Amino acid sequence: MFRSAEKRPPEQKSYIETKIGRLPREWDIARLGDVTEPTAPIRYGVVQIGPDTPDGVPIVPIKHIQRIGDAVLHRASPKIEAKYKNSRVKGGDVLLSVKGTVGEVGVVPDGFEGNIAREIARIRPQASIDQHFLSLQLQAPQTQKRIDNLVVGSTRLEFSIHAVRDFVVAVPPLPEQRKIAEILRTWDEALEKLNALRAAKSRQLDGLAAKLIHDDQVERFHLREFLKESSTRNRDEQVQRVLSVTNSAGFVLAEEQFAHRVASASLSNYKIVRWGQYAYNPSRINVGSIARLDDWGEGALSPMYVVFQVKGGLDADFFGHWLRSAEARQRIALAAQGSVRETVSFGDLGSILVPVPTIERQQAIAKGLNAAQAEINLLDDEIKAVTRQKRGLMQKLLTGEWRVEVDTVEIPTNTKEAEHAG
DNA sequence: TACTACACTGTTCCGAGCAA
């Protein structure tokens, strides 16, 4: 990806201890308040944004802080926004979330004109500071740790605007800032490409699954003929691993989903789910809360879940691919009964018609779709690895531990080294 | 067993009040 370049050992450079750690002697440290344009001091945004107004001024919320140019933003009426004219943003401003979700960072794209929500602080760097470098410096793992230590509040986390102004960052000479930002941008571009490729592969898989599974020539049968409910209870509490099924990640450990253990004191009434079995929450299945247990041998599930397994005549992988299809989601939604919460009992699920070709055909289809899924899984692994590499590089470059020459880039040829640094 | 009410955590929106 890069031209290899000479790497100079850190001990050959001159370093000094600062209050934010060991830095190269020629680097400065500076309060954010001191590297901000004097005409646009750090401040947060619109307190009460009011109703959405078609011709109003776009207001950037935390959730869109990293994709301001792409997102559809709430627009405040010009009259309301005018009261907060001091927090208007323009291209090149660095934004930092300071309330609720603290530490999210974004850079306002060129040409954008609008304002920010009050959960965001605007930092307009002086000409001596590269905005992309500052953005990266604020995102760096070591900086985020320092921000975490300054955050106050229990129910609602907050990074006080005073603390933001007093927050100290490492500042190399401008050419070095730009070079570091340029290097790390290369990693961002690689991640963007990988994510785009993954999205394309995923769409390809959906299309292939729809084509192979939903064949009008194939006879359909009720799911009840192929599914068997399992209501084994954890009577002697031999299973202590409590699981949940989430919309986004399938089976997860309950303690990872929640900040504390929310399971009942006794797990004796919990249902046991075993490897290869499916489970779903009848009140959430219409939003995707259904999954197959692949990552653990067994687990205990809240009694509200329905646990079942696929039996002979229907290939388990074929069923899994059908379950992810748009048609399956539609049929499950239709099966949901109208009530306060739309629920799908095991009986309702069994009444859904599913196309069932011969078992040999099912296995052949599942094999092809599994291969496509495996490609996506590989891309996921690669995305995780590149993300780790980028974090490692940020750790090294943004502390000056690895130096860059303005003319020649000092990048380790072995990216594993960067990965391990993170 | 199915359904419903309610609890809890985390996030975001926004009204109100305090201090400079």
Add this chain to the structure above:
DNA sequence: TTGCTCGGAACAGTGTAGTA
């Protein structure tokens, strides 16, 4: 008056527990 902070309300996504 303005800047800032506190904290209630609403909402999403998960859970437990009671009752028919």
